[in-house]
Amino acid sequence: MQWLIGLAGGIMVVILAEAGLIFLCEKNKLTLPRRGAVVWSVPAAIFLVAGAVTVFVYTGLTISEQPIAALAYRLLLMTGLTIFAVTDHYVHLIPNILLIVLLCAWVLISALAILFDLPNGLQLAAIGVAGGLFSGFCYLICYFLSKKRMGAGDVKLAFFAGLCLTGEMIVGALLLCSLSCLLWSLVLIVRKKMKWSDEVPMAPFLFFGSAAMLLLSGGLG
Secondary structure, eight states: OHHHHHHHHHHHHHHHHHHHHHHHHHHSOOOOOEETTEEOOHHHHHHHHHHHHHHHHHHHHHTTTSOHHHHHHHHHHHHHHHHHHHHHHHHOOOOHHHHHHHHHHHHHHHHHHHHHOHHHHHHHHHHHHHHHHHHHHHHHHHHHHTTTOSOHHHHHHHHHHHHHHHHHHHHHHHHHHHHHHHHHHHHHHHTTSOOTTSOOOOHHHHHHHHHHHHHHHHHHO
């Protein structure tokens, strides 16, 4: 049963992420690769499948140990990161309108968790806020140290990731994100496809770091 729930979660990631991408194409006029009615390309497919698999495996491994609200946080996170990884990869943009919707969804999940289980709901929300403040502050420092070459959208996205991963996992996710970004950038620089001064879209690496941390924590748990 737990793997069926995980499968349902993975399918929800694909459906919600596609819906979000189509909404951004129609309402925000983003130029994303499309095939018919859906957003489709090899990179987009990789992010969609990876996001779905992450939720499927993480839910299947941890559903008996995690509160429902924590699992909802992770589902929300991977849906958002899947969308932002695609938009940042193609147009270097973290759309504010969708980020606001996701933050409102996080507040709603937290409110319901507190309503149905006050002590545990408050504790989960508190470590979520702590994770968000930590990751947002770390990226804010990077934003100023990079002389604003890092986008403000990356700071807001890191805050959202911290809310959903909470203080328990966000540190590991940020480390994996930074390491993968560094290694990828070095490869491109060696191949002379990027300069040291070029901007790097961070959402795909935050996607990787978060997904890897969820899979590692699920396996270790």
